[in-house]
Amino acid sequence: MAAALAAYQAGVKDILLIERDQYLGGILNQCIHPGFGLHHFKTDLTGPEYADRFIKQVAAAQEIEVSLRSFVVRLTADRELTYLKPGGMVTLQPRALIMATGCRERTREMIHIAGTRPAGIFPAGLAQKMVNIEGWLPGKEIVVIGSGDIGLIMARRFTLEGARVKAVVEIQKESRGLVRNVVQCLEDFQIPLYLNHRVALIHGRDRVEKVTVENNETKETFELTCDTVLVSVGLIPENELIEQAGSPDPAKPNLPGLFVCGNSLKVYDLVDNVTRDSQKAGEAAAEYLKNA
């Protein structure tokens, strides 16, 4: 939305915004905690509030057409793109294209945890969507792997919703999350943070039953019973369409008229910085169109 608005303000008057979901706002809609907008809006907002301010600006800019529930399935090197939307399939060739496709979460399979493959192992962001958007609580006794911000925030969220968070287990010697989140998400609720520890084994036949936690230095182990494991071990920019278009390095697409912004460019900590850089992408696209 920030890129579209910046291009619009730079004089581009024919803009289509393609969104996969039923609503604008992307991942912000499930990030119901505060801490957004301190730089850009100089006030502390929750994710949905931050998104709402942009949704209103997009709605006010009449030349920006929004296509919801629209999923791009094909992109070529000369920017011919095909997307599915309710009732049809559309192919068009914009003169400039800005990709803001976000990230995917790293999964349990990517971090080599031994053990069985029972139900009850979720990426933390998926669990966030279940709790905050769908209203399901995926478990009652939780162990969180990884101390990134999403994992810390979900530890607090599950606690507030009545689940018991047994521990957050971090393989590094310090937390990867913001200090504020360690204090307000873990210390506030006396949730133990095991630094320099790893989950060595997940046990359970049909459902998660317990995990074995190992100290990286002493190799001492202990067990924690739980019915759910949340995995919060990082994000990977989502750039399959750019790969499909034939670029060897999605971070530097080198395809004329193609611009990338947001978490699909690199993983950001602060949404305010996403907005700032996305505005640059929108301006760059406008500049490209003037010169093309």
Added chain:
Amino acid sequence: MLRKMTCIECPKGCQLEINEEGGRVISLTGNQCEKGLAYGRQEIESPMRILTTTVLTEGLDLKLVPVRTDKPIPKARLLEAMALISGARLTHPVAVGEVVIKDLLCLGVDLIATRSVQ
């Protein structure tokens, strides 16, 4: 009693050591600026938090509407507030910023919607 805590006013995360007696700060060390002193005092005397959560809806577009308290509430009452909120149902459309529960737990704080729902 000696208490240790991490200051969260900025990313430096100073380790504060606070000598407190019955909820009153007697001495505070480890801070690198005035903000650390104020933070430590607030945390000992009356820690406050903004609560963000969701309220179930009935007959609206979204299953849940995200909400927050419009001012911080005492940390000790977070779970009490959650128990009250989990029993609440929103049955009419709201816009961002509109009150969903007025005067939560008689604290003089309103619970407001953070997303519009039709």
